Amino acid sequence: MSTLLVALLGVMLLPLFLSSWRMSLFGLSCQGLLLGWIAVESHTEAPTAEGWLTLFDLVVVRGLVAPGLLFAVMRARDGDGRNDVIPPNLLSWTLVGTLVMAAFSFADNLVPEAGDAQQLVAVATAGVLLGLFVLSSQSGTFSQMIGALRFENAIALLELGARGHAQPLPVRAGLLVVFLVTVGFFRWYLELLGPSAAARAPDDTPEAPTL
């Protein structure tokens, strides 16, 4: 397996076992940067506008902006730094291992020729399954956001492995803008659903008229 894919699998797995929101965001950031690196490595033709846009999406938006926006809110909360993205018990850890093995077995079946393409599918599938596992096992807003962004990064990795599917520039730009706005919304919801917001507006206040 290529070193980059091993590193990517590492940054997908490690934050699951360390109960720290900083580590979760650092893992997300590393995922974005490594995805950018993989995009550069796999791109053999002359750079196009679409290629630059993809690189900007992976490195700047996924690697820096998305984790950065969530980091600012979490730091302002001044908590103890602990946050579980999966339940911290033996069953969860076993499930994580099982999901990764299932992903590799799935890639073996879907891409018969051993090599980088097969490994990329395996790592992307592991990313999708782990993202969905985080989403299904957590009720906290921050952890759900981490799960959703992990899921989205895994799709981006699978897309990188699919060659010859160039999209019109407006469509590629639209995908980037929608992702960027979604991340902005994530930040807004993190503030909206945070402990300080809950303290500000108790549920027993009389309900105002609505549209």
Added chain:
Amino acid sequence: MSALLLVLLPVVSALALAAARARPVTMAVLSATGLACTVLAGVQLAVPSDDALLAGLLRLDDTSRLFLFVVDGIFFGVAAYAWNRVHSTPELEAEGQRFAVLSLAFLAACNTVLMANHLLGQWIALEASTLAVAPLIVRPGVAASRQASWRYLLFSFVGLGLVLLGFVCIGRAHEGGADAGGWYLGHLPTPEGPWGTLGLALLLLGLGTKLGLAPMYSWLPEAYDEAPPAVTALLGAVQFNAALMMLLRVVQAWRPSGGALLTGQLLAMGAASVVVSTASLIATRNMKRLLAYASINHAGVIAIGLGIGKGASYGVLLYVLSNAYIKAILFLTAGKIKAHYRTKDTTQIHGLIRDLPYSGVFLMVGTFALLGFPPFGSFFGELLILSALVGSGKTLVFAALCVLVTMSFVATGRTIFPMIWGEPKQPVTWARQTLGSVSPKLFFLVALVALGLYVPPAVEGLLKAVAGTLEAP
């Protein structure tokens, strides 16, 4: 060119309103834009043009023309309702401003979904419509609405993520092939091999999530319950149809190559949705949640109809269009009832027909249509879907659907009818209901009744043409 105005007009209005401060004219601009878009959609219906717009990313065909007219008409009705609410309740002016800006952005996105000629472009517009409407679910000071809004956004994000994953998988099935790279309608890659099958399955699962189909439907009752009535009407009658349009495009494109998977998965998701919604309909005593579960029930019937295809498609279209008007009437009426009684508990509301006569009538007629009584389009639609089930030899699904529809019929009726005809628990206080406040619902009611009693030949021809595209050759 006038078709492009269906996107540009709401965008320009939204930007203008966002730049200005809240004032009484805001809601007039919102309604005027809704009306202008309805007229433009009507013009497209009457004088069809087949021009490609924005380098082929947008194009109008029969399906998009039909849905544009219905969706824009409903948007206009909801905008007029909101205008009346702000007019009668001045403290809603600031909320009205927020509603106007975001709902216009939402309309622009939904119109783009309906006109999209490129599946990824359609996906982007659907995601944009989600982003525009999600903040509107939040009601000031209500923590549960913030949570519901977040769950709506999260489920949409995951659902549309699954759709994107489906596209990537279908694309991988064609690596190096001649048709690789094309997501334009009419030039779509066929979902071949294991990658194609996986992609189509993920795509249907993701779209099912967006439509509120089982297994990922839990966001819907919460969002519909917590959102303000005008927003619930937009979610149920406008965005549902935008998301459905994407499913229709998938069915139109891939019925010939992936028919068995389409039929199997849509039937399974539809049947599961009808089962879970029937159980929830029996259990709930919350008026808006009851309507939300009925929406899941109807989405299930639509999925079953789309799954069968041949013979059921015309019924599906009648059912879908009737449903859009039913949802708009019932959710707006539920808002009025809740504002009057200050409760959503159905056991606390009795004698509506005497206490709030207009709302009582709307709830009564809407419920009859919801339950599939003749002469409404929902009755004929359901009948056609059921007969197509028998015709295609799926008697087990037919029998199960008949039992479940009867159960949901009884559960809905026993909860709603006492609200309408029971003896009022409190002294009757006739709330003043002006023509302005009831006219949007009256407009929806007329459209609903017309769909059941008399469909003009031109519209019927259009319905048949669209139904033809949903069936296997």
